[in-house]
Amino acid sequence: MTETMKAVAYTRSLPIDDAASLTDVVIDVPTVRPRDLLVEVRAVSVNPVDVKVRAGNDPQGVSKVLGFDAAGVVRAAGADVTMFAPGDEVYYAGDIGRPGTDSQFHAVDERIVAKKPSTLDFAEAAALPLTAITAWEGLFDKLRIDADTTGTLLMVGATGGVGSIVLQLVRALVPGLRVIATASDDAGTQWVRALGAADIVDHHLNLRDEVRRVAPDGIDYVFTTHSTGQVETYADLLKPFGQIVAIDDPETLDVLPLKPKAISWHWEFMFARPIHETADLIRQRELLTRVAELVDEGSVRTTATTVLSPIDAEQLREAHRLVETGHVRGKVVVAARW
Template sequence: MKANPSVMRAVAVNIDNKTKDFGIDAFVDVELEIPQLKPTDIRVRVKAAAINPIDLKMYRGAKNPGTVLGWDVAGEVESVGVDAKLFQVGDEVYYAGVVIRPGGFSELQVVDEKIVGSKPKKLSFVEAAALPLASITCWEALFEKMGIPQGGANATLLVIGGGGGVGSLAIQLGARVAGVKVIASASRNETQEQCIAMGASAVVDHSSPLSPQIKALDFKSVDYILCLTDPAPIFADLADIISPQGKICCLVESSVDLPMNLLRTKSVVFSWEGAFTKSLFRTKDMITQHEILNRVSELVDAGRLKTTLSEELESISAINLSKACRKLSEGGVVGKIVINGFN
């Protein structure tokens, strides 16, 4: 029987799974209408997609049938919108997308070209899919929010939670692009080893008070802190560690209101980073995400950055997506889990 040319395969959230765990009923294999292009969109044939904490959060909040997750994608341009100028059919690309549109666990995905970059030539689609969301997040946090100079900065950066996909890239960007001395935090042997492999000069254990550990490394304070975990339990530590006129950037929503007055005497700058802010609000500088991803591709192809892929699953399916989400939700994942495209 001839396949229906107007539909595509995808993996959707099973909203009938009342437990909201990641058992065999968490997702369903479905067929959906092929998404249509807006003027500045490109339509991408998905070759690989990675799993992220945002997928877990959106899964638990999903209420609509057919919700498709997936915010780390690599693929090949299949068609372009009438006003799209950055890419041509056949180009290999990678991107994070935007959470108000369907995600990448589908055969085809539509995305605005201004948040898409050219895939690193030296990486496979699977290797490349581990990078876009972390690349945007870390680049914006380090170089836009905290304003760390690129190249030869005589400064120190503390990365809280350095063993995951975002932390692994933050360490690389700090050490190899900004040229700062990077201290990372990790609580297990394998994540500590990952931090050193990514370029950290030292590792501290965030399951114990941080301030005495930093001082034991002969640092009176650090100039920049990138916090990739809930800042509330360690905020007093961060306020003690940060240098006068230093900068702190956080990614994860705080579980309680933060005591910001702790930063006042040192005149510390505090900011939030959200990789989807520009695409959600279609900010005037949205095109910078295209530029960031292209710059990261150049750095990867030059051998200065490497993929944070840690595990590859064979093909996009409900079973494999459940497996990946379950692993991530249990904690302890080092780097990124990426699922190959459809068989």
């Protein structure tokens, strides 16, 4: 194994159209911890969190490698690894507290890694982990939805990476739950309909009126990627004892309008388990394994819609630029060998 590797890093929080916002670097190959895998990265995807970290956490001149989603091949394993071996093809979403996946090799705890879906290539697989974990934890850990759940869920931000997985998981695992999805154009409408939405509403119009049009008696759940200015609308649309799970980062949030109906608000942050090394950390491996099974049986499909190549600073800058527009359906992936 070579002692150095190629990577893409940033040293200052710069606009993405600045050539220095992401640069090609050569750094040391990471040293694996006892429970780590050393993965040769074949594909990564760019999420809104990549953009947020790059824009809001200036490393003050120190090279910092971004990237969370990855698919690749295990090349080495720590002394205490029991679930994987060199040669295994894997996918995962990483740990926000450790160096990122935009590198030729990446060290990651085996408890948050799963075998890659066998029916997907590396690019297709790299689109899934972070959004699949977020969608799964939001639905099943936070809202406590299960196979017997009925009622109506409003998915706000349905055309994005997380929403695209929420729709598919509900369709595959919760057949009695009706999903209303937001979309703003014909292409978005076709996308969410194909993924399982029963009804589509235009979030650029009056969301309250749009939802009331298709659910006059109200809704039971909200899964939202856009909370700012929406709490009163959600409070009005939800039935008593309804529930909301949110994944965004509003600067302020007043949830008092939820109290008269005893509506519950949940935060979903898929990095909470790896950051805090929780006792149930292996849950992320388990759920990614289940998602891989759903993919291989044809119940869930990749959400990769744009695949750039190769993995280098130029292509990652373009991927960040696309994500920053806020108009990406599904996921942007950067793939191919370094």
